[in-house]
Amino acid sequence: MKIALFVLHSSPETRVSEFATVAAIAEKLGDAGYKSELVVTTLSGETEVTIPYGSVFQKITAFSPNTPVGDGADFILQMASKAASDANASIIIGLGTLANRNWGPQLAASLEAEFVTSCEGLSIEGSSLAVAAPAMGGMVSKNLTLGDRPSVLLYSGDNLGPPQANGLTVPAAKQDIDDSGVRFISSEALPDGGGLPLRGASKVVSGGLGVGSAEKWRMIEEFAAKVDAAVGASRAAVEMGWVPSSRQVGFSGQKVSPDIYVAVGISGAVHHLAGIGGAKKIVAINKDPDAAIFKIADVGIVGDYEQILATAIQKLG
Numbered sequence: 001m002k003i004a005l006f007v008l009h010s011s012p013e014t015r016v017s018e019f020a021t022v023a024a025i026a027e028k029l030g031d032a033g034y035k036s037e038l039v040v041t042t043l044s045g046e047t048e049v050t051i052p053y054g055s056v057f058q059k060i061t062a063f064s065p066n067t068p069v070g071d072g073a074d075f076i077l078q079m080a081s082k083a084a085s086d087a088n089a090s091i092i093i094g095l096g097t098l099a100n101r102n103w104g105p106q107l108a109a110s111l112e113a114e115f116v117t118s119c120e121g122l123s124i125e126g127s128s129l130a131v132a133a134p135a136m137g138g139m140v141s142k143n144l145t146l147g148d149r150p151s152v153l154l155y156s157g158d159n160l161g162p163p164q165a166n167g168l169t170v171p172a173a174k175q176d177i178d179d180s181g182v183r184f185i186s187s188e189a190l191p192d193g194g195g196l197p198l199r200g201a202s203k204v205v206s207g208g209l210g211v212g213s214a215e216k217w218r219m220i221e222e223f224a225a226k227v228d229a230a231v232g233a234s235r236a237a238v239e240m241g242w243v244p245s246s247r248q249v250g251f252s253g254q255k256v257s258p259d260i261y262v263a264v265g266i267s268g269a270v271h272h273l274a275g276i277g278g279a280k281k282i283v284a285i286n287k288d289p290d291a292a293i294f295k296i297a298d299v300g301i302v303g304d305y306e307q308i309l310a311t312a313i314q315k316l317g
């Protein structure tokens with residue numbers, strides 16, 4: 001029988017919906033003949049852990065570290081790796097959270113497994129599991145069939161509906177962490193540049209390499225503040241050090257879905273567009289009339305952004 005191992009970290013911030021999602025996937029895989037096991041980690045020193053919908057799993061193990069272990073990624077990795085080997089798991093599934101992106105690739109590498117970083121759909125094709133995942137900077141969705149090698153999947157798809165299962169409470173076994181390899185020391189939040197948060201913003205003003213310099217970047221911030229918009233940026237602007245990476249929009253940055261997105265001095269590379277597909281209206285300001293951004297803009301303004309924004313700021317008072 002094929003084993004699907006689910007990996008979940010339990011903390012006070014863990015939402016019941018996260019347990020519901022993994023349990024619903026386990027139910028679906030059960031219909032396809034998989035046996036599902038769950039490994040849960042916790043850093044809070046509890047001696048037991050409550051698992052909503054836990055009865056769907058054939059086996060649950062929970063671990064808590066004997067000594068503090070930073071942000072937990074090392075501990076999760078080690079516990080997941082041990083559980084995957086013990087179970088001889090053919091698929092290891094976690095949720096596609098930022099935290100899981102820490103250990104997911106390392107687990108895949110250590111198990112010599114396939115890795116699907118943003119699995120958005122799961123289906124059964126004959127006796128194989130098929131997954132849908134974005135490719136080409138999020139411009140297309142690819143359907144992949146998993147073969148005989150083990151695979152690590154991080155699931156970022158929709159909730160699959162409430163599972164028909166009950167909650168369980170299981171003991172958390174104390175474990176030592178192997179600290180012989182590369183170890184986490186500490187982390188600190190990077191400065192965000194202030195202003196409205198990008199996530200969930202209804203208006204975003206983003207600047208690109210065309211802004212020209214760190215000094216000139218202040219005009220982007222000033223204009224954004226005038227129109228109550230969050231500041232975003234292309235990767236090129238982030239790489240110049242004009243704006244923190246937390247403001248990057250695109251394939252390797254944040255995806256935004258504002259009512260209005262203003263792109264200033266941004267060429268419209270596919271990796272940037274991957275982050276703005278959800279924007280309802282796009283306004284582009286670019287001095288190059290052939291810039292790719294104009295192909296997807298609802299409103300295109302050809303010209304030097306400094307003159308255009310200076311006039312706009314003056315009119316807004």
Ligand SMILES: Cc1cc2nc3c(=O)[nH]c(=O)nc-3n(C[C@H](O)[C@H](O)[C@H](O)COP(=O)(O)OP(=O)(O)OC[C@H]3O[C@@H](n4cnc5c(N)ncnc54)[C@H](O)[C@@H]3O)c2cc1C
Nearest residue numbers: 208209210234235236250251252253265267271272287305
């Ligand atoms: C794996 C991978 C992931 C990536 N992820 C991201 C991502 O998440 N986000 C992202 O943005 N990029 C990403 N990139 C980089 C991306 O491919 C582009 O290189 C980047 O988006 C270009 O940024 P830009 O548009 O600011 O710069 P450019 O392409 O250099 O464009 C600058 C634009 O400014 C215009 N301009 C210049 N001066 C003025 C002026 N005075 N007034 C008006 N317009 C002016 C120019 O005409 C030009 O169109 C990624 C690349 C790779 C390979």
